[in-house]
Amino acid sequence: MQIVSVIVDVPTMNTDKLFDYLVPEKWTNFIQPGMRVSVPFGPRMIQGFVIEKKDQSDVKKLRNINEPLDITPVLNEELLNLGQWLSEEVLCLKISAYQAMLPAAMKAKYEKVFHRLDRGMNPFLDELFGKKDELRWDIASKNNSLPLLQEHIKNGTVEIKYIVKNKANKKTVRMITSVLSKDELLTVIKNLPSNALKQKVVLEYLLNSTKPIPVKKVLEDTNSTSTTIKSLINKGYLKEEIKEEYRDPYEHRQFQKTTPFQLTMEQQQVINPIIKSIEEDYHETFLLNGVTGSGKTEIYLQSIQKVINKGMEAIVLVPEIALTPQMVERFKSRFGNDVAVLHSGLSIGEKYDEWRKIQRKEAKVVVGARSAIFAPFESIGIIIIDEEHENSYKQEENPRYHARDVAIYRGKLHRCPVILGSATPSLESFARSQKGVYTLLSMKKRMNNQELPSVSIVDMREELREGNRSMFSRELFEKLQDRINKKQQTVLFLNRRGHSSFVMCRDCGYVLQCPHCDISLTYHRFSNQMKCHYCGYESVVPDQCPECLSEHIRYFGTGTQKVEEELSKLLPEARVIRMDVDTTSRKGSHEKLLRHFQDGKADILLGTQMIAKGLDFPNITLVGVLSADTMLHLPDFRASEKTFQLLTQVSGRAGRHQLVGEVVIQTYTPEHYSIELAGAQDYDQFYQREMMMRKLGSYPPFYFITLITVIHEDLMKVVSVTEKITKHLQAKLSNDTIILGPTTSPIPRINNRYRYQCLLKYKREPDLNKHLRYLLEHYQQQITSDGLTISIDVNPYIMM
């Protein structure tokens, strides 16, 4: 008897365990762990992952699996174990861990159908089903036939079936070739009846080709129809075949092959220990701390080359926002078709195809955003995380994992190096390098010994005092003019995070709020509407203050559009490219805008976070930061760190090649240490200062933190559940652990649901996850049926 244990696609705590099923004889040898199967679960068919095979089960009456959904396993043994580990580490359901590892196309899609059981005479069913046995739910619903069908289900003439659909479809193309020799073809053509003109054209077209040609191309080139082709196939002159084709997002791009650079002394020193660990097969985590433009990417490329030479594979993670065409190009130009790329700009089908290249070992290197850490490689020789300090490596929904932790887990298993690279490492990572947990590798010099750009910090309060009301300080404006005269390029950076355009009454100070969330509405200039970024609520912009009826109500804050307008007034001759969510939402637009800038078709690149990273253009000699401190005031203990990192990153875009760079940072709080030290580009000093603050506040890296948020529409309930959770943990956890709460969350209400939280700070709580799991189980009933949400974030990056 063949039995398999399956994790089923039902996302609740109750079902977060293995269910046993029998494997019908015909599939005994076929079914393997890691395959997806469809299985009966209650009255439905659902998708599941086979975790293990066994001969015995404690369950008496087992049901059969319905059918396999894969030919080969989609999760290998390593990934199956990794999912188990992940679910324990971040307290998520196993099914969500496994789903996170696969491309979206492989998530189950369910279809409900009615199945006719009685073939007798029934006019209603005859009409509804026609000659078929099955009828799709949505069609029945459209016909308003559901109530009558319900009757038939009750008396057993119809049943409901659930079908698990595979969304993961492969792209295929129809190809044709001639099966005749050239001479035979010529004879056929000669003997064709005179009215078979079209057939003649097609056969003549195929005279000179021996390889299969896509049908589509033949039709286009000969201006014929598929009927013509079909009759030629029927006559036995042509042969048709179906070929699978990858959707290649970079199909139309040419990549010029690059060769490795001769490494500088500093680069050589840094790469030696990495190569040693590749050659001698041991795991080590390196923190590669190199200033912007010091040549970190070249270190990655040459290390990967070593790995490929050994016949092994490489994973490279890049923050989503930095997965620019320029970045992809650097890898594709060095390794050609060995590179697969995974990021959110690809369509579902393209992602699926890139993933399959990896699974089939047709790619050696994957360059991708966070989830590429689960690439199904089997002999990994190196894992690289570029810009390791980026918060986007933490997933902010279940499973709430951090790619860095997964990287180190896999690195240990594969006995290979893990490289964390950054000009501004996260405080946690740098602290670990100081303690010797990670090996620190530093590069302090830029290529060609080019100086880091000089930074000047401008106090915008001073500007205002001296009568300058513009969003540009006099210094920045002068420099902007100067670059335009010199035909050099400028990057203007506007920090939008934590800073949106809101509408305020100038008389009474009233700010327009979302009626469902305790947060102000954002003004959208293009549609002239107010929008809530949390729940999607929209309203028109009022021309009167709802509070005091004053007409002096208008929007504040600086959006990229507003800056663009101002630029066109002050510097009408400047050619500006604006890059933000609005101008880059269309596929390929990001790439196009950057190419424009690179080709010198613009003087100023104006943008948000998305231009802070990865840009490496020789003609950029000025970087202006319009509003350095907007992030500083967020209720987040990492606010200073984020500000420092971002300012350093943006500044690093200037003067990377021959020309010298300058940076102007505008701020209202020039005395804040994160701005001052970003200006001085002094990471070490910043690290010392910030560590002191973290120690004072009992924050990471001195303490671990876990954030519990309770959400429900009934405020009383939220308060009482949070209180009970806090009490429970107070009783269970050690006295050294700090428990803050219950308190309202920084955003107290989203979409009419109230939010309370409890923050844990601890040095050692080996049983914490056990206690937390107990709480989740305890509230399971209310979570499934009463709309209660308890979100647990181990090592949170968003404190709202």
Ligand SMILES: Nc1ncnc2c1ncn2[C@@H]1O[C@H](COP(=O)(O)OP(=O)(O)OP(=O)(O)O)[C@@H](O)[C@H]1O
């Ligand atoms: N050994 C070398 N010889 C000559 N040029 C090099 C060498 N290494 C790197 N470069 C070039 O120097 C420039 C900066 O290098 P790179 O972009 O790799 O730096 P980085 O540290 O990754 O920068 P950032 O973190 O700021 O993006 C690039 O144009 C790169 O091609």
Ligand SMILES: [Zn+2]
């Ligand atoms: Zn008012």
Ligand SMILES: [Zn+2]
């Ligand atoms: Zn809202």
